[in-house]
Amino acid sequence: MIPGDPQSSLLARAIPLAIAWGLACAVVGVSLTLLVTGWDYYLLPIAEQGAHPSDPLLRSSGRYGLALGVTAASLMGLNVLYLVRRNLAGNMKLGSLRAWMTIHVATGLAAPVVALMHSGFTFRTPLGVFALGLLTTAALAGIVGRYVYSVVPRGSSGRELELTQVRATAGEALEQLEGELAAEARAAGLIKEVLAEPLPPRPEGWIGARIMTLVRSDLRRRARLRTLRRALGSDAKSARLLDLLETVLDLRVQARQHQELHRIMASWRGAHRWMALTATLLLLGHVYVAVRYAHLW
Numbered sequence: 001m002i003p004g005d006p007q008s009s010l011l012a013r014a015i016p017l018a019i020a021w022g023l024a025c026a027v028v029g030v031s032l033t034l035l036v037t038g039w040d041y042y043l044l045p046i047a048e049q050g051a052h053p054s055d056p057l058l059r060s061s062g063r064y065g066l067a068l069g070v071t072a073a074s075l076m077g078l079n080v081l082y083l084v085r086r087n088l089a090g091n092m093k094l095g096s097l098r099a100w101m102t103i104h105v106a107t108g109l110a111a112p113v114v115a116l117m118h119s120g121f122t123f124r125t126p127l128g129v130f131a132l133g134l135l136t137t138a139a140l141a142g143i144v145g146r147y148v149y150s151v152v153p154r155g156s157s158g159r160e161l162e163l164t165q166v167r168a169t170a171g172e173a174l175e176q177l178e179g180e181l182a183a184e185a186r187a188a189g190l191i192k193e194v195l196a197e198p199l200p201p202r203p204e205g206w207i208g209a210r211i212m213t214l215v216r217s218d219l220r221r222r223a224r225l226r227t228l229r230r231a232l233g234s235d236a237k238s239a240r241l242l243d244l245l246e247t248v249l250d251l252r253v254q255a256r257q258h259q260e261l262h263r264i265m266a267s268w269r270g271a272h273r274w275m276a277l278t279a280t281l282l283l284l285g286h287v288y289v290a291v292r293y294a295h296l297w
């Protein structure tokens with residue numbers, strides 16, 4: 001247990017997970033239903049869509065089309081609340097950062113899908129098209145960032161850990177592992193061999209190369225653990241030793257690459273932030289133009 005890091009209960013983690021993914025699946029489900037039921041409308045050339053009976057419902061300014069646009073914008077609003085939560089005092093009762101990250105990911109992935117359905121695949125307004133393009137890019141970049149986020153050491157609340165905390169936790173986990181190995185002569189030999197292996201290199205170069213180094217070393221570590229799992233068997237005792245070993249190895253790598261991991265996260269976050277900010281500004285411009293010149297209301 002990391003000092004000052006409250007452990008969140010299983011229920012506290014499961015509820016936001018269910019709400020966030022339930023909401024995302026519901027809005028994506030409605031979008032896909034409209035796509036399937038209105039495919040003959042969406043496939044028509046733009047000039048002929050106006051004469052189709054579904055036009056008053058499905059065009060971007062139609063009853064469903066507009067509702068999709070408002071939903072996409074609301075999902076974006078919900079999405080950036082993560083930033084608000086992250087910058088607020090940690091002891092306010094607003095849910096853990098981890099829970100907000102789940103909401104961020106689910107709404108971030110759903111928003112471009114819903115916005116695409118709002119466009120009706122017509123791509124006529126430049127501001128809207130650029131907003132959608134950037135939103136989609138931000139969401140795809142988000143998937144890479146989510147991976148980096150998962151390898152940056154953090155406590156169960158989702159806060160990033162200091163190097164001293166990572167080292168202390170790695171030391172505690174190693175002590176626990178060594179204690180349990182005392183009674184397991186065969187496993188002890190194999191596990192100590194893995195512990196003596198050199199740690200992976202520090203990631204270097206441009207951000208893409210650094211992320212690839214992280215992925216490669218992660219995959220190698222997982223493959224090494226799989227080989228060991230086959231050698232030790234899958235009884236409860238071996239499974240526990242291997243879980244502990246995995247924790248020790250992950251924490252050791254995180255301690256060694258602490259500075260690099262934080263740098264990678266910061267560079268990626270900067271790019272993601274600018275994409276999100278520009279997409280939001282374009283979206284506001286798009287809404288202004290639509291309301292001001294298309295006489296929606």
Ligand code: HEM
Nearest residue numbers: 079083105108109135138139142143145146149269273276
């Ligand atoms: C498309 C809509 C999205 C928008 C508008 C958006 C916006 C943002 C913003 C404003 C931040 C804060 C950046 C900062 O620290 O200044 C952020 C962080 C982040 N986003 Fe997104 N995002 C979107 C989608 C996604 C998706 C789909 C994912 C994952 C699959 C994702 C993963 C992340 C991660 C991992 C962080 C870093 C969190 C941290 O270090 O505290 N984002 N996003």
